[in-house]
Amino acid sequence: MSTGEPLFLDFFFLLRRIGVPASTREWLMFVEALERGLVAASLDRFYAIARATLVKHERYYDLFDQAFSHYFLGTRPPAELTRAIEAWLEDPLPLPTLSPEELAALEHLDLDALMKRFEDTLREQDERHDGGSKWIGTGGRSPFGHSGVHPTGMRVGGESRSRSAVQVAAQRRFVDYRDDLVLDTRQVGIALRKLRRLGRVEEATELDLEGTIEATARNCGDIEVALRPPRENQLKVLLLMDVGGSMDPFALTVSRLFSAAHAAQHFREFHAYYFHNCVYERVYDNARFSSGKDTLELLRWLGPDTRLVVVGDAHMAPWELTARGGAIDYHHQNDEPGVVWLQRLRRHFKQSVWLNPMPQRFWTHPTIALVGQQFPMFELTLAGLEQAITSLRQSA
Amino acid sequence: MYDNFTGTESYIASPELQEAVNVALALQRPLLIKGEPGTGKTLLARAVAEQLKRPMHTWHVKSTSKAIEGLYVYDAVQRLQDSRFGDRDVRDIRNYIRFGALGRAFLADEPSVVLIDEVDKADLEFPNDLLHELDQMSFTVTETGDVHTAKIRPLVIITSNNEKELPDAFLRRCIFHFIAFPEPMLMARIVKVHHPKVRGVLLDEALARFYWLRSLPELRKRPSTSELVDWLGALVRGGLDEATLAERIPFLGTLLKKEQDLEAVARRGRGWTKH
Numbered sequence: 001m002s003t004g005e006p007l008f009l010d011f012f013f014l015l016r017r018i019g020v021p022a023s024t025r026e027w028l029m030f031v032e033a034l035e036r037g038l039v040a041a042s043l044d045r046f047y048a049i050a051r052a053t054l055v056k057h058e059r060y061y062d063l064f065d066q067a068f069s070h071y072f073l074g075t076r077p078p079a080e081l082t083r084a085i086e087a088w089l090e091d092p093l094p095l096p097t098l099s100p101e102e103l104a105a106l107e108h109l110d111l112d113a114l115m116k117r118f119e120d121t122l123r124e125q126d127e128r129h130d131g132g133s134k135w136i137g138t139g140g141r142s143p144f145g146h147s148g149v150h151p152t153g154m155r156v157g158g159e160s161r162s163r164s165a166v167q168v169a170a171q172r173r174f175v176d177y178r179d180d181l182v183l184d185t186r187q188v189g190i191a192l193r194k195l196r197r198l199g200r201v202e203e204a205t206e207l208d209l210e211g212t213i214e215a216t217a218r219n220c221g222d223i224e225v226a227l228r229p230p231r232e233n234q235l236k237v238l239l240l241m242d243v244g245g246s247m248d249p250f251a252l253t254v255s256r257l258f259s260a261a262h263a264a265q266h267f268r269e270f271h272a273y274y275f276h277n278c279v280y281e282r283v284y285d286n287a288r289f290s291s292g293k294d295t296l297e298l299l300r301w302l303g304p305d306t307r308l309v310v311v312g313d314a315h316m317a318p319w320e321l322t323a324r325g326g327a328i329d330y331h332h333q334n335d336e337p338g339v340v341w342l343q344r345l346r347r348h349f350k351q352s353v354w355l356n357p358m359p360q361r362f363w364t365h366p367t368i369a370l371v372g373q374q375f376p377m378f379e380l381t382l383a384g385l386e387q388a389i390t391s392l393r394q395s396a
Numbered sequence: 397m398y399d400n401f402t403g404t405e406s407y408i409a410s411p412e413l414q415e416a417v418n419v420a421l422a423l424q425r426p427l428l429i430k431g432e433p434g435t436g437k438t439l440l441a442r443a444v445a446e447q448l449k450r451p452m453h454t455w456h457v458k459s460t461s462k463a464i465e466g467l468y469v470y471d472a473v474q475r476l477q478d479s480r481f482g483d484r485d486v487r488d489i490r491n492y493i494r495f496g497a498l499g500r501a502f503l504a505d506e507p508s509v510v511l512i513d514e515v516d517k518a519d520l521e522f523p524n525d526l527l528h529e530l531d532q533m534s535f536t537v538t539e540t541g542d543v544h545t546a547k548i549r550p551l552v553i554i555t556s557n558n559e560k561e562l563p564d565a566f567l568r569r570c571i572f573h574f575i576a577f578p579e580p581m582l583m584a585r586i587v588k589v590h591h592p593k594v595r596g597v598l599l600d601e602a603l604a605r606f607y608w609l610r611s612l613p614e615l616r617k618r619p620s621t622s623e624l625v626d627w628l629g630a631l632v633r634g635g636l637d638e639a640t641l642a643e644r645i646p647f648l649g650t651l652l653k654k655e656q657d658l659e660a661v662a663r664r665g666r667g668w669t670k671h
Contacts, residue, residue, distance in 0.1 A: 029423060033423060036422055044411065052416040057567075222480065225473075
């Protein structure tokens with residue numbers, strides 16, 4: 001290899017274009033390896049060395065492989081087209097509001113016709129499209145795409161905002177968040193750290209250097225060792241999460257919060273349970289509601305000094321909050337209305353907050369407003385989280 | 397000529413892993429190794445040290461570890477104690493500076509290997525606190541003002557179990573390699589290192605069961621390489637052959653460590669025969 005020449009610069013830009021976050025610093029590292037002749041004339045070595053210097057997470061290995069084979073072997077990544085479409089869809093526009101007349105004016109299609117037109121449209125389309133009524137995109141009135149309005153529309157990725165999609169072309173499965181998610185939890189983790197409340201209660205086992213020096217000085221230079229209890233976080237946190245159907249669009253955000261809270265090892269106790277739309281007699285260990293714990297037992301078990309964090313959109317049918325037997329699950333007959341359970345939680349814990357993934361402008365919805373009267377409510381954004389934490393820290 | 401790592405008799409490294417180690421050696425950058433538990437992340441450092449005939453300094457990171465501890469610790473208590481009995485010269489603070497794994501490697505006159513094991517166990521900011529020291533391979537002892545710069549830059553190998561995301565600034569400075577779970581072919585070679593006398597038929601059957609178990613989605617903890625090695629040892633010592641394996645999976649407790657997982661496999665019955 002000759003020196004100084006920006007070799008394979010287009011490969012670097014290809015990586016960046018398809019979403020591998022390689023930086024200039026890493027590129028220079030790779031170029032240095034080239035210049036030192038480490039790659040020699042071997043494509044295998046090029047592959048290994050480029051990957052080791054440019055890719056810093058195994059989640060990008062697959063993208064790197066596609067870029068590599070595209071660049072050197074000329075294969076067209078088969079997923080390229082759909083991937084690009086997914087990227088347009090990732091950032092949806094707000095939902096258009098349509099009058100019933102407008103809705104009725106949109107044609108109704110049967111499933112076969114819909115599938116056929118979807119495939120035809122996919123073939124014709126070659127760029128991102130938002131709004132409008134034909135192309136696959138977001139926030140429009142075409143039967144394809146997501147975050148749009150169409151009476152018998154078909155969903156392509158994204159989330160169910162209007163719930164009339166006949167078939168879900170790409171579905172995001174909603175299971176326990178715990179296992180695999182490590183994406184972007186760092187910011188949340190740092191925010192959660194502010195929750196730390198350090199207190200000294202344990203046995204005196206740690207050397208107090210300053211205290212020792214002072215005691216020794218007072219003792220005319222004869223050593224007097226002073227000990228103090230180590231500082232440990234005293235904070236106990238209970239996290240209750242709504243995993244109801246209307247929470248689907250927020251799965252990613254909620255799972256980020258969850259994995260960050262779970263990875264944060266600085267709480268003295270951390271408990272997490274699930275519920276569906278509203279908390280009633282029982283809360284659940286998993287998002288499939290297969291096993292759980294009585295809410296009253298939970299309250300007996302966790303003292304009032306535990307901080308309660310509820311995550312939910314509080315978006316439900318009014319009777320789920322106000323009526324006996326109003327729970328959304330058909331087989332569940334609750335003896336007391338949901339709002340009584342919420343009040344019970346609120347009264348038991350000295351400090352509690354409700355994090356709502358819905359933007360604040362939607363909080364005028366009746367059930368959200370009612371829940372907002374029970375709990376201090378914050379948006380589930382980084383800023384909202386910080387406000388919530390400030391609120392939880394008060395009278396700590 | 398650069399040092400060249402090719403794997404050792406007891407440590408089989410994939411070509412990509414070999415390249416990653418060699419790039420890290422040539423560019424004198426830290427090497428970050430990630431992978432499932434039991435894929436030999438920690439053993440890699442020992443194998444590199446062994447093959448390159450370099451001494452190894454190990455730093456096991458804990459949740460309470462501070463970045464500075466890898467460089468040095470100032471033992472104020474010992475100094476205070478000595479001031480009382482006058483055993484050593486307490487006027488010289490240098491007598492009470494103890495160097496950590498990185499510190500010792502920087503000071504040494506010969507090239508070495510430093511293993512920073514399980515870096516993700518520590519605080520989120522831990523890796524960032526080491527950025528300068530790893531970049532410049534130099535540090536200052538605050539108590540004395542002494543600056544120590546590596547005479548010969550050691551190879552720093554950092555392992556992570558992915559418990560926490562590492563900061564981007566840190567990642568950008570590292571060479572990275574993810575040890576994927578070995579394919580059956582490579583796995584057979586790895587296992588043979590530990591059990592050279594195991595018969596081929598038994599090994600094939602055992603590997604088939606092992607990969608079947610790993611494919612079960614309901615398992616909470618999938619068995620890893622080290623558990624496979626233990627299990628094969630148990631099979632060989634128990635004098636069991638492939639005929640037994642066709643009937644059942646003996647010593648299942650060697651492979652699965654969670655009660656729920658054992659129950660899950662029991663529920664599956666002899667599901668592997670379908671494969």
